[in-house]
Amino acid sequence: MKIKDKYKFEEFSAAVSGLLENQKKKVLVCAGTGCVAGGSIEIYKTIKAMVEERGLLVDLELQEEKEGIGVKKSGCHGFCEMGPLIKIEPFNYLYVKVSIEDCKEIVETTLIENKPVERLLYSFDGRIYETQEEIPFYKKQTRLVLDHCGSIDAESFREYVAKGGYETFVKMLLEMNPDNVCRIVSDSNLRGRGGGGYPTGRKWQQVLSQQSDVKYVVCNGDEGDPGAFMDRSIMEGDPHRVIEGMLIAAFATKSTDGYIYVRAEYPLAVERLRIAIEQAREYGLLGENIMGSGFSFDIHINKGAGAFVCGEGSALTASIEGERGMPRVKPPRTVEKGLWEKPTVLNNVETFANIPLIVKNGSEWYKSIGPEKSPGTKAFALTGNVNNTGLIEVPMGTTLKEIIFDTGGGIRDGKKFKAVQIGGPSGGCLTEEHLDLPLDFDSLKKVGAMIGSGGLVVMDEDTCMVEVARYFMNFTQNESCGKCVPCREGTKRMLEILERIVAGKGTTEDLDMLEELADTISSTALCGLGKSAAGPVTSTLKYFRDEYMAHVVDKKCPTHTCKALNSIVIVENLCKGCSKCSRVCPVGAIEGKIKNPYVINQNTCIKCGACIEACPFSAVKEE
Template identity: 80%
Template structure:
């Protein structure tokens, strides 16, 4: 059914709400990438099969006539550590780590007899949390952008509309002028969620005032930070939210064409976006004369090859044009000469997903959430040495302590918190002294870090911060496009120095050289990615200089991460002289006699660790 006007949209929404109400039970199987990898699609199919066997009606699409059980492939529920996940409504039960063999019990007990399967629910200190919203992981979240992820069929246009979808688009088309839309976004102080935090409304106004018949709206879905999956989950779980936000941006800036640039490594996101775009076209929400308003807008998908540098605006637009993804000198800026040298609005996925919320609820409402200079919420992907990894959304200004210990459940295995890498390779490491720091653009900037796209990698006491710096520098150096000398050569020199340090060949002078190179690169690199490439090194040198000194002066790595700095020793009082270690050593570095304690010849030892694995008396250790 094509929706030709506001009245049609209202009628379609009402019918979709009624159809959803006919689903007295809803089974939402997480079909985000993480749960799909864990077998959630098999669970989805098995639950459908069992319901059919029981003679019950299965609703895979909204049925406007009959009552049934809605079985849906939803987007990411967020609690990735506990997947595959299954949510049951209206009880809001959340079943964790569901396996194929659990499906029959779920159908029999919950769908037929209205009983909870408590063994599949989150338990803490013998307390069973039945409702998803009561679980500590969810309780302190404010899910706005992620609200539809995990609560609707990710591939259903009708369910999106039933949840208020495209209402904001209808509002701007018939109640607001483009200038008013831009001003509304500016008044809300929505800042770009891709890393820089630039006011989105200001960007839109700059494009609107450009004197050009052709303008473009571009969505940056090229999420390349290690450990980050916020944008991917939004595209997979609520693609229409992104489409609606982009279409509103098109109207606000008098653009008629949009591009979503998404990395090819996100096949599920690409598939869901294609389905959503096709459905939006079919129903008249994309294409010519949307809602008979006279405004036309359409969206294309471009898949990137996975180059990290294409997250930078000018490199991204070059890639869409078919050129090599490399940044260019600015000015001119993207708002003046972007895609095919035409004025271009460029925001990331999460930024566009915020737009319908602002239009529907107003700028003042949006500004009431979080701090004045960084209002709204932010999605974070929390990974690393934390008990509960996953996708979360919290108000800006929430502290690191709340995120890591209240939502994330603290550090794994009772270890001590050491640091958190925020903002990916372009960000920096924060320490225990920053745990009560509010997560917003300005507060993080003051301590030399940045929100970036929203990746949070938590590290415990056993993490070597020098190796962390080396890891991120290796990533950045590999991903450098090579266009400018500071990034191409500077990051290579920094990586060589870091590798020298972790291999036990560094000196105190190397630390001074690292700082000098970092300053040069950040001051002279061509693009924002190059300018921030040294951030992990700078922050770890600042907060963990003692570890660097330990590596270069004492030639030790107290976490035993840097194998070249480790010494394998045999404790004489534990050694029984069985000779197993000597027999397995590939370089004959273990010396001694049967039934007498053995020793390790450090000049021969290659630290392969083979002896550690075979010793039956735990007499061998790294020192």
């Protein structure tokens, strides 16, 4: 069924909206990657079968005008710590840690008797939170881009349209021109959500001004940062919004073809996008001469092979072309010569997902959210040593303290906050002194950090910051494409130094060399990823230099994380002389006599920890 004009679209939208209203109750089973891994698909199938047995199932695809219950596979609800999750409307009950065994009670108690299953509701500090909006994790969020994730069927074109989807594109297609659209996006001050925050409208206007018969729109869904899953969740939970954003970008820049570049490690996102693209084609919103307007545009999916460097624009376009994913020398930039050397709009998933909202509501509406120069919201993946991990969306300018201690529920096990790594391998570590720092592009740049794609890894007092720097440098060095010497060789030398330091063989001269190498790499590397590769090292050296000094001068790791710098000792007054520690030592480093305190030869000890586990009196300790 192809929708051929505005009136047919309005008629279709009204029809599916009516069908959606017939679903007086909706069961939204989280089918994001995290909950799927926890068994949510089986939960979905079980509840759907139970509702169907009772003759209560109402499906938008069947076009039946009867009232009943809709059972759906939604996108990520965000509260990953508590999955599998189920939201039930109109009550707004959010059930956490649901299992197959709970399905019958959910159907009978909530769907039939209209009562909550209290044991499945979220509880904290003795309080039970009946609705999603009351839960602290959600309370300070402003879910715009993530609004549909967890609230609609992620695989339904009809439901997206029933919720107002594609309405903005259709109106724009028939009532606006490319200049109008570019101006709205430019006036909104929307900045790219994938890295450095380049103004989106400026990029679009640059592509629009290029004289070319062929132009491209490319969506960057590569998202290679450790701990980041914002774009993945949007693609899985609201793929049609990404498509609509790309359609608007194509119209605004007079582009002819589109590509979505997705990590092959995101199979669910790839599948949901594939379904959405096929649906959009079937209904006539992708393809030739869309709705008789003369505007033609189609979208293709490219699966990346997992190279982190392909998150960089020119490397990504090279990969789509079938070449090895390596950055190109600039200029020319992507807006001038991008994919197949044609002018190209390149934005990430979250940026495109913002576009339908901005064009629909206007630039002034968007600028009313967050700071003037960095307006709107930002999705973050909150992970690490924090009580509530998951996917969140907050207004730009929200402080770290609000995110970590309000939304995140504070540090696990009552421990002290130490640092947060923001922006992935390209970012930096922020400390307690930055807790009141507003999270926006300009504020973070002043303290040597960046939002990047939006990963937030929270660390507690037991985290070794030298090991954190080594971990991220190891990741960056492994992912270096090797095209330029500063990144290929410089990151290797930095990693070698960090490995010496955590092994107890570092010197104070090594710290000077780390800073010199970091400065050289950031000044001379070919691409943005190389230029920011040293970020975790420079930020930890700046804010945690005392830990580096402890490693290189005192030969101690203050958090006991770096095994090579720790010593295993036997506390004399606790040792009973049972000899169990000696018997399990693989290198014979423990000496003594039965019923007398044993001693560990530090020169022989390999610090395997077998003696600690074997001692029944807790006399063997690591210090």
